[in-house]
Amino acid sequence: MIFTARFAPSPTGPLHLGHAYSAILAHDMARAAGGRFLLRMEDTDLQRSKPEWEALILEDMAWLGLTWDGPVLRQSEHLDGYNARLDALADMGLLYPCRCSRADIRAALAAPQEGSPHEVYPGTCRHRPLSNRGPGDALRLDLARALDQLGADLPVFSETGPAHEGRHRIDRTTALETIGDVVLSRKGENIVAYFLASALDDAEQRISHVIRGEDLFDFTAIQVILLTLLNLPVPVYHHHRLIRDEQGKRLAKRDDARAIAKYRREGVSPGEIRRLVGLR
Structure with missing residues (x-):
């Protein structure tokens, strides 16, 4: 099976450093394995999901130097x-x-x-x-x-x-x-x-490795149960460390001070973003 990873943000706000770390890590792991990297918009929250947030996410991803294979999958269309x-x-x-x-x-x-x-x-x-x-x-x-x-x-x-x-x-x-x-x-x-929805999309997109934050580890058991009930393939999971603020609190979308778009406006380079999150 081809190593296939994905980044699946919700278009309900700006990407922050934690998102950047997860996206870069999944992208780099897939490329290092000669595999595929897919982009998915988890936009089933129809009230909070906005096209302008999706557009900003795409801009941030491109600025970070990340490329994805094939079209963007949008959950609202499935x-x-x-x-x-x-x-x-x-x-x-x-x-x-x-x-x-x-x-x-x-x-x-x-x-x-x-x-x-x-x-x-x-x-x-x-x-x-x-x-x-x-x-x-x-x-x-x-x-x-x-x-x-x-x-x-x-x-x-x-x-x-x-x-x-x-x-x-x-x-x-x-x-x-x-x-x-x-x-x-x-x-x-x-x-x-x-x-x-996330587990079904992983099966539909033939995701071999789900790379995501450690805070989502507790979802894994129920997703594995559901996939097995539906006779769908179970991927390999990789839950990575979280990017936290100075007080040790996990970053959230309300942390606009750490939004990738803000770093872009201030002249920070993609390489500096990598260093900020502990990647080369």
Whole structure:
């Protein structure tokens, strides 16, 4: 298989130094392996995603000296494909409608009969059939039933990032306690959740190596579960270190002082950006 990596920003704000590090690292790893580097816009947040942000991202990428193979994939143009995969999961009996608000979930987790609260959905709506879905309901994955579908030999994924290097087998107890019945389609929007759309796109684009920030490592188990349920290939994962500010806080899009466009305006060179993030 050809080494294929991708950079998948959301066009909801400017790229910052953390984005630059992730994009450059994925690009350089792919080119060093004689492989392909793809660019994807994860723009399913239709309210916050803006064409002007996408245009700025493309300008920043080109200024950094990064080139990508083929056209840019935009998730907003592939909603029918995501929904077809949701239908496949529904046909397996793995989805149920949920109308709980965040306040409802917090109250259920705090209830005495639930014991010590976990940061996972307590299963309040798990009894509801899909035929009972209302227009404002989310769709959740029945994780216990999904794991039953996979059988006793749960999937394994490979990680090459420094913090989690090795092979990891999905553990049923850990998955139920730390993941739970995640939302796959958000209320009233008919749009799949980020981690499902991202995993489906990785399979569609034949991504061999997912290179992304360490803060996304916890998404990996649920993505591997979903890909395996749908008989789609599981890539190799590489979760890299995060670029942090002087207080050790992870950079976010609100950190405009570290926006790549601002560095460009101030005359900083692409080579200096590489040095700022610890790359040559």
